[in-house]
Amino acid sequence: MTALLSTTHLTMDFGGLRAVDEVNLEVRQQEIVALIGPNGAGKTTLFNCITGLYRPTSGDIFVQAPGAAPKRINGLKPNQVTALGLARTFQNIRLFPHMTVLENVMIGRHCRTTSNILGAVLKDRHTRREEQETVAFSYRLLEKVHLDRYVNELARNLPYGAQRRLEIARALATEPFLLLLDEPAAGMNPLETRELDDLITRIRNEMGIAILLIEHDMKLVMNISDRIFVMEYGKEIAVGTPLEIRSNPRVIEAYLGADSHA
Template sequence: MNNPVLNVNNVSKDFGGIRALDEVDLVVGDKEIVALIGPNGAGKTTFFNCITGIYVPTSGDVLIDPEGTGSPLRVNGKKPNVVTELGMARTFQNIRLFPSMTALENVMIGTHCRTRSSVWGAVSRNRATRREEQAVIQKSYELLRLVGLEDLVNELASNIPYGKQRRLEIARALATDPFLLLLDEPAAGMNPHETKELEGLILEIRETFGISVMLIEHDMKMVMSVSDRIYVLDYGRMIADGTPREIAENPEVIKAYLGEEHDD
């Protein structure tokens, strides 16, 4: 593994008397594609929420080191907007676009955490503000082209087909310039052709931007195709991690999915 950009150590999350995550460890390396899988209710989205500031872990550490300094930053308890500014961007299981805005406007919003224009600049429309605005528009066009939505630039998000809305959400997340892109069930609702295209897009994102990707996904064919390593959650506990082949042959993983012992 290359330099770890995300290191999660012994993270637990309790809701009242229920432990949703139980001392979870996970590492994502630089430019690595990692999948987090498990049965429904295993705690996968809770894990994403804990590392992106939506939830504060009950215990444990979430550490990031995108520059490979060897001095990681602890992000526990930081607000979601701060986590995004630090370089972790995500999509959601339930799409969260602005339906009354165009595809272009949705992506432009993602650049907000990287823009510098002041309130006065926005009012006065000075040269620096106009130049930055043009750069934002150009960057947003390029991201829409990358995800295959260049023909829907001026379409309202509410009018865009479901599978393409997921691509739009990915473009908006990329607009924040992340070092780690977190995708929560990106293939949900997609047909096989769209899923295959998404596989190519994920690989292209890593190649184009040189960033790491972590995904939660139930489409195991896709997971096995794009992942360098896979982690498996079951009832909030990490029960396995390894290469796609190691995970496919792991008896404990098979038991978690099938609910029965595996006979070799």
């Protein structure tokens, strides 16, 4: 199985602080990988490096779309990374609050559509058809995440859990092969978390999209992940299946403190 995403010795410094330290991470096709670690371990920084918001200090990030040659994406702009087929959500929800739910998802279609200024002004056949396809595509995604009843609602009026799902739908609209979710279950109640669990598995199984997620909810992580990466102080301290990670002494130490492994 080929790796869709792999980082080699990826390092990110902020002044004297090393937030990400020589991390080698790999996500393979159709895989759900969880990235866990205590607060401040550098998980979100790693996400930001991968998605182009930060330019890593050293190391490489390679992306290989299914059936394409691997491509080094260091220093690419966020929109270029998204165009390649990596889409993400944010830890603190970043929807477009004053746009409707449907419009939010339609924004995700931007990089897969082509109408230009002239087309928009003339409203030629290509533009009209593309616009209708955008609407239809976005609506179907909303159905998939069970948000179709909110279609004309402003995004900011949605309940919290629904906003999280809308962010996922918006990311899916860019037709990614790898979806990066930054704490998708944060602030959700147990019922919503279970629904999310179901949604993530469905995305992988039905759409064939690999998923890399940062999450603190251990039940969710252990439930759905194929493999787990554990980070602490910017370093990767363990990799393995949920079973292996559960019994890994270094992980227990990182989470519970050095004295409590008695």
